[in-house]
Amino acid sequence: MRRAALIAVPYAWLLALFLIPFAVVFKISLSDIALAIPPYTPTAKDGIWNILSQLDFENFVFLTEDDLYWKAYLSSLQIAAISTVLTLLIGYPMAYAMARAPEAWRPTLLMLVILPFWTSFLIRVYAWVGILSNEGFLNQFLLWLGVIDSPLTILNTPTAVYIGIVYTYLPFMILPIYSALDRLDGSLIEAAEDLGCSRLKAFWLITIPLSKNGIIAGSFLVFIPALGEFVIPSLLGGSGTLMIGKVLFEEFFSNRDWPVASAVAVILLLILVIPLVLFQRNQQRQTEAGA
Amino acid sequence: MAETVFAPWDDADEKPLIRFRNVTKRFGEFVAIDDLTLDIYEREFFALLGPSGCGKTTMMRMLAGFEDPTEGAIELAGQNIAGVPANKRAVNMMFQSYALFPHLSIWDNIAFGLRRESSDKAAIAARVEEMLKLTRLEKFARRKPHQISGGQRQRVALARSLAKAPKLLLLDEPLGALDAKLREATQFELMDIQEKTGTTFVIVTHDQEEAMTVASRVAVMDEGRVMQVATPTDIYEAPNSAYVADFIGDVTLIAGTAKARSAPEDTAPVQEAEAQTIPEPTRAPQPNALGIWLHDKVLAPVIGARKDIVRQLPPPTVQDMPKPETPPGGVEITWAEGQPALIALDGDQTFDGHAVKLALRPEKVTISKDKPQAVNALQGKVIDIAYLGNLSTYHVELADGTMIKAQTANTRRVARRDITWEDPVWVSWSGTAGVVLNT
Numbered sequence: 001m002r003r004a005a006l007i008a009v010p011y012a013w014l015l016a017l018f019l020i021p022f023a024v025v026f027k028i029s030l031s032d033i034a035l036a037i038p039p040y041t042p043t044a045k046d047g048i049w050n051i052l053s054q055l056d057f058e059n060f061v062f063l064t065e066d067d068l069y070w071k072a073y074l075s076s077l078q079i080a081a082i083s084t085v086l087t088l089l090i091g092y093p094m095a096y097a098m099a100r101a102p103e104a105w106r107p108t109l110l111m112l113v114i115l116p117f118w119t120s121f122l123i124r125v126y127a128w129v130g131i132l133s134n135e136g137f138l139n140q141f142l143l144w145l146g147v148i149d150s151p152l153t154i155l156n157t158p159t160a161v162y163i164g165i166v167y168t169y170l171p172f173m174i175l176p177i178y179s180a181l182d183r184l185d186g187s188l189i190e191a192a193e194d195l196g197c198s199r200l201k202a203f204w205l206i207t208i209p210l211s212k213n214g215i216i217a218g219s220f221l222v223f224i225p226a227l228g229e230f231v232i233p234s235l236l237g238g239s240g241t242l243m244i245g246k247v248l249f250e251e252f253f254s255n256r257d258w259p260v261a262s263a264v265a266v267i268l269l270l271i272l273v274i275p276l277v278l279f280q281r282n283q284q285r286q287t288e289a290g291a
Numbered sequence: 292m293a294e295t296v297f298a299p300w301d302d303a304d305e306k307p308l309i310r311f312r313n314v315t316k317r318f319g320e321f322v323a324i325d326d327l328t329l330d331i332y333e334r335e336f337f338a339l340l341g342p343s344g345c346g347k348t349t350m351m352r353m354l355a356g357f358e359d360p361t362e363g364a365i366e367l368a369g370q371n372i373a374g375v376p377a378n379k380r381a382v383n384m385m386f387q388s389y390a391l392f393p394h395l396s397i398w399d400n401i402a403f404g405l406r407r408e409s410s411d412k413a414a415i416a417a418r419v420e421e422m423l424k425l426t427r428l429e430k431f432a433r434r435k436p437h438q439i440s441g442g443q444r445q446r447v448a449l450a451r452s453l454a455k456a457p458k459l460l461l462l463d464e465p466l467g468a469l470d471a472k473l474r475e476a477t478q479f480e481l482m483d484i485q486e487k488t489g490t491t492f493v494i495v496t497h498d499q500e501e502a503m504t505v506a507s508r509v510a511v512m513d514e515g516r517v518m519q520v521a522t523p524t525d526i527y528e529a530p531n532s533a534y535v536a537d538f539i540g541d542v543t544l545i546a547g548t549a550k551a552r553s554a555p556e557d558t559a560p561v562q563e564a565e566a567q568t569i570p571e572p573t574r575a576p577q578p579n580a581l582g583i584w585l586h587d588k589v590l591a592p593v594i595g596a597r598k599d600i601v602r603q604l605p606p607p608t609v610q611d612m613p614k615p616e617t618p619p620g621g622v623e624i625t626w627a628e629g630q631p632a633l634i635a636l637d638g639d640q641t642f643d644g645h646a647v648k649l650a651l652r653p654e655k656v657t658i659s660k661d662k663p664q665a666v667n668a669l670q671g672k673v674i675d676i677a678y679l680g681n682l683s684t685y686h687v688e689l690a691d692g693t694m695i696k697a698q699t700a701n702t703r704r705v706a707r708r709d710i711t712w713e714d715p716v717w718v719s720w721s722g723t724a725g726v727v728l729n730t
């Protein structure tokens with residue numbers, strides 16, 4: 001009885017804050033646009049039977065007719081995938097250096113990785129506008145060094161979006177990899193060397209496979225939010241960058257087409273379910289291996 | 292018989308496999324190894340024994356190539372190996388934690404080293420199978436390290452480190468993680484494998500019993516220095532310092548001043564002892580009529596005719612006879628007011644006048660209720676009895692407060708033990724039981 005009550009709490013939480021909102025969004029995606037408040041029909045006032053009889057999939061059909069949406073989904077997937085790889089390439093050496101650092105330094109280094117979270121995410125992304133703009137710090141610095149003659153255009157290009165995503169999600173990559181490397185027994189590397197491996201070979205054959213779970217976890221933690229990212233492309237990417245988060249925002253606020261925006265959101269969720277399930281399975285396997 | 296005894300360290304022509312030559316290792320201010328010189332021979336099972344922090348692990352890591360000596364040279368088969376990285380040495384190590392690769396199967400763990408130097412799949416497979424057989428792990432080849440028991444993991448680690456047939460195998464506390472019963476069985480297995488493969492083993496351990504069991508020679512270390520290198524018997528029976536005596540096994544140390552005793556004369560009293568009349572051996576029980584009949588009827592066709600001899604018990608040994616007068620020689624140690632000087636017939640006479648310690652192993656001290664016929668006999672009171680199952684150790688306090696440990700085998704049931712707490716007793720030992728050590 002007690003156990004059931006205990007388990008009921010997280011389930012009630014999920015029901016109230018995830019399943020019910022999703023059901024609402026799904027219902028709106030099946031509705032029609034209307035000049036009303038709320039801007040769709042049918043609404044709850046019409047009674048259950050009316051609602052059910054008026055629902056249809058025409059918004060989803062519309063998404064397939066306009067290639068804007070397909071392009072936005074594909075471009076989002078591409079940007080999220082490339083950013084994940086970039087984050088991994090930058091995050092892995094950082095996590096490795098942290099795990100190899102003297103014991104006394106590690107809490108400080110860990111703190112430094114987490115420190116940016118103390119400032120609002122929005123403000124940090126705005127700060128990049130100041131850094132990356134034509135008159136920004138980066139261009140001024142490069143001009144001063146004499147590396148370039150005229151300012152580089154970085155802001156409002158995909159490059160700026162990659163910089164923004166890598167910067168924002170780097171801690172999510174570093175932390176799981178760090179925790180995997182931290183647990184790695186140093187004598188395994190010595191054993192590999194003792195058995196004839198060079199340092200590099202030992203890294204490739206032992207360290208990488210044994211931090212695989214951290215790499216997978218980190219990659220999902222970056223890929224999943226990056227796919228639906230809205231703030232970074234709209235602040236740093238300008239009009240040229242097509243990402244589904246931005247499309248969704250525009251449908252919702254600019255066009256006030258709630259049903260289409262909801263349909264976009266439902267599809268995005270379906271796309272995300274695949275990596276989420278894979279992530280879940282990886283976590284589960286990791287716990288089993290640990291036990 | 293003498294040729295078959297394995298003792299290359301006594302042979303001046305034998306070239307050592309490993310030579311430590313004036314090796315010093317410092318970590319900052321800390322001296323881990325202090326000017327150490329040591330030879331280890333081929334096919335030896337050499338134990339480095341010492342308390343934690345004595346430098347034994349540092350020595351092993353220098354052999355493996357994980358540390359370089361600060362000063363001095365380490366030679367392996369005549370070549371200085373300083374600067375040769377670990378992956379280029381014909382030395383393999385079995386790690387204390389076993390360091391098995393958790394993402395690889397047992398088979399792949401053992402094949403790991405072989406794959407680094409050869410791409411001949413068939414040869415690797417053959418060698419791995421051979422190793423699996425040697426360590427009786429055939430059934431577990433496909434399992435991952437976390438799916439087997441601690442004892443099996445230990446064998447995988449051994450198989451993996453032996454797979455490349457190294458000139459030298461280093462074992463860092465190889466049995467530390469096993470429980471007592473398994474440890475004992477594994478010790479004999481290790482010795483067996485060492486003999487079969489003919490590899491030189493260097494084992495690091497803090498467990499003196501383990502070192503004594505497996506090793507052909509033991510180096511007792513303390514604070515970066517080797518205190519004594521000798522066979523287990525010599526280390527135990529003839530320690531060269533109070534430290535070694537105290538570190539190995541149980542010992543009572545009695546401090547005193549040595550005084551040389553008169554040297555044995557030519558008219559050796561030993562000969563007198565031999566000349567003593569040995570009483571006629573008494574006759575042993577003879578077979579009775581039924582036994583003779585049975586032998587003739589039943590056994591004769593199988594084992595031959597009955598030999599009609601008069602069986603006799605062996606003559607009583609000299610120990611059974613009344614104790615002869617204490618032979619001369621050795622030293623005597625004055626150690627306390629009003630107590631008789633202790634006689635050590637093997638004591639070095641050059642200790643004359645010096646402060647020394649007499650080391651006495653508890654099992655060489657006899658405890659009795661009546662005054663015994665012995666060279667050294669002291670009176671005391673039983674303070675404590677440590678019951679170890681097969682043995683009991685008695686802590687006997689002498690009149691001046693000195694504690695002496697005496698050990699006896701529990702051949703009787705405890706309930707019938709005739710000595711108990713607070714009993715006045717005699718402790719005694721022979722003239723050759725104690726070892727006189729410089730303090």
